[in-house]
Every structure is written in structure tokens, then in C-alpha cells.
Amino acid sequence: MTELTTVEEILERKSHSVRRDPKLAHTHDMHESLLELEAKGEIILQRVPEPFVEVTTKYGRLKKIPVEHTWHHKSCGQCGHIPGYTSSIFWLHRQLGLDYVDPTDQTSCTGWNYYASATSNMAAQASVMSRNFATAYETGYFPLIHCGTSFGHYKEVREQLVQDKELRDEVRRVMDKLGKPLVIPEEIVHYSEWVHIMRGKFAERQVVDLSGITATVHPACHYYKVVAEDAIYDPDIYGGQRMATVTTMLKALGINVADYSTWFDCCGFGFRHILVERDFTRSFAVQRKIEVMKNEVNPDLVVTHDTGCVTTLDKSQFSGKAHGRNVGIPVLSDAQVAALAMGAHPFRVVQFHWHSTDWRPFLEKLGIDWQKYWDEFQVDLDAIRAGTKSGVTWADADQPVVYGNK
Amino acid sequence: MPTTLENWNPGKAENRHPEVAYEVKERLFLETKNDPRYHEFLYGCYECGICVSACPTARFYDYSPKVIAQAMAREDVERIYDIISEDIWNCAQCFSCVRCPRQNNPGGLVTILREVAVKSGLQETKDVLQGYSRVIYKVMLKGNQVSPDMLQPDLFADWGPWVQNFSANMPIWKKAIPVDSIRGVTDAAWKVDRKTLLELYTIWFETGSMEIIKEVDEGLYDLLSDIMQEELEEG
Numbered sequence A: 001m002t003e004l005t006t007v008e009e010i011l012e013r014k015s016h017s018v019r020r021d022p023k024l025a026h027t028h029d030m031h032e033s034l035l036e037l038e039a040k041g042e043i044i045l046q047r048v049p050e051p052f053v054e055v056t057t058k059y060g061r062l063k064k065i066p067v068e069h070t071w072h073h074k075s076c077g078q079c080g081h082i083p084g085y086t087s088s089i090f091w092l093h094r095q096l097g098l099d100y101v102d103p104t105d106q107t108s109c110t111g112w113n114y115y116a117s118a119t120s121n122m123a124a125q126a127s128v129m130s131r132n133f134a135t136a137y138e139t140g141y142f143p144l145i146h147c148g149t150s151f152g153h154y155k156e157v158r159e160q161l162v163q164d165k166e167l168r169d170e171v172r173r174v175m176d177k178l179g180k181p182l183v184i185p186e187e188i189v190h191y192s193e194w195v196h197i198m199r200g201k202f203a204e205r206q207v208v209d210l211s212g213i214t215a216t217v218h219p220a221c222h223y224y225k226v227v228a229e230d231a232i233y234d235p236d237i238y239g240g241q242r243m244a245t246v247t248t249m250l251k252a253l254g255i256n257v258a259d260y261s262t263w264f265d266c267c268g269f270g271f272r273h274i275l276v277e278r279d280f281t282r283s284f285a286v287q288r289k290i291e292v293m294k295n296e297v298n299p300d301l302v303v304t305h306d307t308g309c310v311t312t313l314d315k316s317q318f319s320g321k322a323h324g325r326n327v328g329i330p331v332l333s334d335a336q337v338a339a340l341a342m343g344a345h346p347f348r349v350v351q352f353h354w355h356s357t358d359w360r361p362f363l364e365k366l367g368i369d370w371q372k373y374w375d376e377f378q379v380d381l382d383a384i385r386a387g388t389k390s391g392v393t394w395a396d397a398d399q400p401v402v403y404g405n406k
Numbered sequence B: 001m002p003t004t005l006e007n008w009n010p011g012k013a014e015n016r017h018p019e020v021a022y023e024v025k026e027r028l029f030l031e032t033k034n035d036p037r038y039h040e041f042l043y044g045c046y047e048c049g050i051c052v053s054a055c056p057t058a059r060f061y062d063y064s065p066k067v068i069a070q071a072m073a074r075e076d077v078e079r080i081y082d083i084i085s086e087d088i089w090n091c092a093q094c095f096s097c098v099r100c101p102r103q104n105n106p107g108g109l110v111t112i113l114r115e116v117a118v119k120s121g122l123q124e125t126k127d128v129l130q131g132y133s134r135v136i137y138k139v140m141l142k143g144n145q146v147s148p149d150m151l152q153p154d155l156f157a158d159w160g161p162w163v164q165n166f167s168a169n170m171p172i173w174k175k176a177i178p179v180d181s182i183r184g185v186t187d188a189a190w191k192v193d194r195k196t197l198l199e200l201y202t203i204w205f206e207t208g209s210m211e212i213i214k215e216v217d218e219g220l221y222d223l224l225s226d227i228m229q230e231e232l233e234e235g
């Protein structure tokens, strides 16, 4: 930790301006400890596969982000409630011809038990993480984490594993029982970091003009507040004082990103609150986020990069509307926006129908005839109902739509 | 107990739970303090209130991360009992409070306090977690927590008419998703291989997680352990 000696230094620390020098960081980077553990034979350190792109984190450390050969650690909230989020991430990979695995030998991170009900302990959490990482390693692919909470949670657990030999020994005992090695990836990578490094490629293939769109960004708490030093920052984005992911991608697609005063506030998800105390969730999402955005910048779209945030900000707006509050902004993930920009089908891929706040005006503003694509999708659904089609597959969804507004 | 000059102690909370022995409260405090994460989460407190201004929960509940950090730093066993028996469940676990200039993590302290509360089987904790059994059941048995079939119109009426429409169409909509691992799955988020589930059950038994469930919900424990044991025996 840096010693604080003057009042000025203390005040600067309190103002929380970010100094991009790893040596000045008050947090401890554990990458050297990982190498030591690997040298001692305690862990297998899985290297980020080539090709990768190096980007700077909050205090200036370089983080490697893999372009492909990734094992997709899916998010239960995305797959269960916002499937267009997941399908957009995969669709983007497929469009760019990138190698990936969509595993069925993956489990959730159990962040739900950790952050919501506490019906868990350090050994269980570390074992669940290690089992997933060992499985990715055995498959020969590098984990890419879709969920902001899994990403933050795994980074915390990784620190615990590095610092606590007893925990390592206990997890190794459990992994031995499963016949798996104790593997820690060199970097824990969130999919929005992959979106960040690929934004130029998305822009090259953009078929929808988004220059008339204003968006607000909700930065996901578990992405940049948990193990904060590992999130990506860029001097060009708010002077390097706020996380860069999402904003960089939106700007690359020509979207006007508007600032609003409560950007640091959470969405109101709260884990147990979204399930059993939704009055808090609804009130917070409407009063501290959506209404503030609406009053201050009236955006066409809210974009975020985590499961719970999309669900909370989208689904909470109905009650706000019922109470006559100033709401009504569609909410999408960065991956969905990128996919739409590249011509992903609004229903087969982006799956707008799983979102409840009215998205039709947004598509109409882009000149996209959503009814035409909805009708196409209804033909799919009718065929599934009639049993002549088992489901929508990549064969139906891969082909980009040419919207013709660009 | 009314505050009088005799029992007034400005540094410590009064005893609001005389029915609980001091030794019990002290044990809960020590268990929290001895958690390996504790020294990473608390370095003292400037009482600046930055955490409170960042905290979403403090806006809507009678709740303060500053009070939690201070109570822990002062080792105020009575106040900590107040916090562990109620306040901790209000925290949204957003970690906005890590803005703390002292590098404290009040949300992290809450995480430890919750785990201690669960492990100790506090009645208040059992009450709070009562509506939560289904979530624990899903994540432990299915390998992922959020499934589309949980969005029932009567449980999510505040999400508006969309939920009714969703619920009526969900099984078909779920087949119309191109991602292979999630297409058609309605009772889980994605398909999880049986071998993977057996590995997960082994983790629960080996790490003492089942004992934790037993503390908070014995019925759920019986149900889960019966199913898991049977599956593990089948291999």
C-alpha cells in the first residue's frame, strides 16, 4: 500500500482520481504470485492463447484479452431470461469466423449462493470455480466469462486461492476426488472486454447507421467495483477515470454516448431483492437510474454489460410507468447492440421479444421494419408448434439481415 | 433497556437483545473477525460517510455501511448482533462502498456476517431465507440458478402484462434460440451434462455445503441430499 504523507495526497486519494501507474496502485497485483505457484507445481497456470490483444487496466497493468479459442462460461441469468444476450455473443464470433466452445459441462458460479443467501463457503466457491476452469483447460480452450458477477466473484476467489494455502490444499483435495487438476487462468476475462477489443471489426461490418442514436451506459458494479484494479480503463474515455468497456464499443459504432449524474449507482438488482424484495429493486432502478437518464439526457437506449443489470433496468420500468414516472427506455447489452449493428435478426438472434420495455420505437428510429422480421419469426414459431421444425438453429440465424439504412 | 447515566456508553450500543447471551454474540463476532477475508475488508474507519453516500440500500432502508465498519472496528459486540440479526440482509451486494478512502469493503464484511449468520442457524436468518429455498434448490441441483420457468405471472405481476405473454409462449420461444446449449431448455438456463452434475454434488458434500443447508432449512436439506445421494450412487 502507498504511504500517505501529506494532506494533499490524502485529499487526492479521497477524490479517487485514478493514476495510471501500476507502482502507485494501492491494490496488490497477484500475477507474480500466480507464476510462483506455478513454478512450485501447486497450480496449472493456463496461458491466454494467441492471438490476444493487450489493453490497460485501471492502474495501468496490461491485460491480455484472447481473440478466439474461448470456452464460453455462460450466465444463468442471460440464458434463462435474456437469451438474445447469449446468442448475440456467439453470433458475433460466428460472423468473424472465430473458434469457440459452447459447453454443456459448465455450471453457474454459485454467486447466487454467495451474494444472495450466503449458503456457501470459501471452499465450495473455489471448488466450483476450479471445476469449471479445469474443464475449460481439459477442453483446450480459454474461459470467457459472460456474467459480470461470475467475473467479479471468480477474481475474488482467485485472490483467496493465491493468498490462502489451506484453501488451495482443500480445493486440490476436492479436485483430486473429481480427477481434475487445479487450474487458474492467467487472466480472468469478461466478454465485454472481448467486445472492447473487437469493436473495430464490428464497425467494419456495420450495416445499420446508428449515428442518430443517443445511449446511456450503466457500468455493471461487479465488473468494475469488485477487484477494481482488473477492469479496463482508457485515457480516451472520461480521462481514464471510468471503466472504458461498453462506451468504447458504442462510440466505435457511431453512437452518441451521453453522461448522466447517477452513473456510479447500481441498478438495484441486489440478488435477494430482485426475487424477494422487488419493491427496493423497482424503486431504485426507476428513481435512481431510468428516470435520471430520462430527465437529464432522454436517451434512445440504455446499454450495459451484465445480466442482472439488463433484467432489472428493463423489467422495473413497467411499475414506474404504472405510477406515471418518466420512464420508457429500452435496455440492451453491448453484444446485442453490436450484433444488431452488423445485421443480426432482431428476433432469431437479438431476441427482442424477451425484453419488456417497448423497443419498437428504437427499431423504428433506425428504419428497421420490425413487423416484417417479427412475421418471419412467427413462421419459425408456427413450424415449431406444428412439429415440422425442431427449433431455430444457426442455419436459420447466421445470415445477416440487410436492413438497408446504411 | 432505557439508557441511563449508569449504562450510557457512547462508544458501544445498548443491549437490545437481552434474551441472547453475551457469549453467543461474542462468538458470532469472533467468528466474523477470524474469517481469512476480514483483514482485507477492514482497516479502520475515518467516519467520512463516503460509503453511505454511495450505498443504494442506505437510500431506501434504515441501513448504513459506515455503522457496520465502525461497529466491527470498535468490536461493539451488541451492535454487531443488531447488524447480524437484521441489517445484513438489506445489503444489495453491489460493492459501491469500496469507494472507501480507507480501502474498507463494508459489503465484504456483510458477506462474512451473512455466512456466519447462516452457519449459526440464527432464527432471523432462517426467516429471511424462507422464500429462498427454490433458488438454492435450483443452483445446487441443476447447476444453474435462473430458469425461464420461474417467471410465473403471479410471482412477477409487477413486471406487467409482458410476463403473461412470456409465460404463455416461453416453451416455444425457448426452442427458437439458435444457441445449442440453451435451445429448448425450460427448467434450467442451459443443458448441464450428468457427469458435471455429479461432480457438482460431490463438491457440495465434500466442502460442507450440505451442512450449511441443514442449518437453514432441514426439509430442503433432506430433499437435496436424498436426490444427490441417489444420483451419486447410480454413478
Ligand code: SF4
Pocket: B051, B054, B055, B056, B057, B058, B065, B090, B091, B092, B093, B094, B095, B096, B097, B098, B106, B107, B108, B110
Ligand atoms: S455492498 Fe451493500 S453496503 Fe456496500 S454499497 Fe452496496 S448495498 Fe451498500
Ligand code: SF4
Pocket: B044, B045, B046, B047, B048, B049, B050, B051, B052, B065, B066, B069, B099, B100, B101, B102, B103, B104, B106
Ligand atoms: S467510506 Fe470507509 S472510512 Fe468512510 S465511513 Fe465508510 S467505511 Fe469508514
